[in-house]
Amino acid sequence: MALYREQGIVLRTYKLGETDRILSLLTPGRGKVRAVAKGVRRPGSRFGGRLEPYSHVDLQLYEGRNLDIVAQAELITSFTAVREDFALSACAAVMVEAADRVAQEQERSTRLVLLVLDGLRALARHPEYPGVVLDAYLLRLASLAGYHPDLEACAGCGVPGRHRVFSIAAGGILCRACAPTGSRPLDAGVVALLAALAGRDWDALAVAAAEPRLRRAASALVNSFLTYHLGQPLRAWQLVPR
Numbered sequence: 001m002a003l004y005r006e007q008g009i010v011l012r013t014y015k016l017g018e019t020d021r022i023l024s025l026l027t028p029g030r031g032k033v034r035a036v037a038k039g040v041r042r043p044g045s046r047f048g049g050r051l052e053p054y055s056h057v058d059l060q061l062y063e064g065r066n067l068d069i070v071a072q073a074e075l076i077t078s079f080t081a082v083r084e085d086f087a088l089s090a091c092a093a094v095m096v097e098a099a100d101r102v103a104q105e106q107e108r109s110t111r112l113v114l115l116v117l118d119g120l121r122a123l124a125r126h127p128e129y130p131g132v133v134l135d136a137y138l139l140r141l142a143s144l145a146g147y148h149p150d151l152e153a154c155a156g157c158g159v160p161g162r163h164r165v166f167s168i169a170a171g172g173i174l175c176r177a178c179a180p181t182g183s184r185p186l187d188a189g190v191v192a193l194l195a196a197l198a199g200r201d202w203d204a205l206a207v208a209a210a211e212p213r214l215r216r217a218a219s220a221l222v223n224s225f226l227t228y229h230l231g232q233p234l235r236a237w238q239l240v241p242r
């Protein structure tokens with residue numbers, strides 16, 4: 001069996017038999033990888049607590065016919081603080097579920113891996129507004145997956161401006177000429193907030209957390225936008241405290 005090395009993020013884990021676990025991993029070189037960690041649930045396992053969800057690990061794996069097998073795992077970042085906090089962990093669960101939806105097996109995924117790591121680090125650094133970090137992450141994920149939302153110009157004709165009608169099907173904001181008649185314009189603050197979430201640096205998102213009313217409206221749009229493009233709602237979303 002061929003041995004290979006990859007750094008990866010643990011997206012999910014499933015119990016297998018009495019002591020094993022199946023891991024769903026996101027790796028830069030091979031995209032989504034499913035692998036078995038043998039004996040990982042046994043006390044004193046050689047993997048220790050290194051293969052928990054959200055852990056960033058340096059792995060050696062054997063190629064298998066269906067599932068690969070983890071030979072060695074070294075921790076790079078555990079994200080323990082994220083895993084052990086209810087709200088942070090709920091947001092991280094949505095992040096990895098969304099990444100899991102867009103990632104493919106046997107497809108280079110360097111940018112996606114970097115985005116997930118950025119999102120997890122931002123959650124750890126800004127535990128005071130995890131929902132804002134999550135929405136910023138999801139808009140970036142949409143862009144990376146090819147569904148970049150137009151938020152600075154009309155998605156129909158390209159006229160620049162903070163237009164106030166948002167159309168999920170059109171892929172962003174629409175000017176008056178392009179908006180269907182009868183469309184209800186959004187609060188200008190919501191459009192500005194969406195643009196900030198999509199474009200601003202992770203550490204400059206505090207301002208986006210300012211007004212709960214705008215934040216909830218923006219969050220609902222991000223949710224609908226992602227659901228439309230992914231085809232199904234993200235299940236972990238229900239756990240995120242509002």
Ligand SMILES: [Zn+2]
Pocket residue numbers: 154155156157158159174175176177178179
């Ligand atoms: Zn237009």
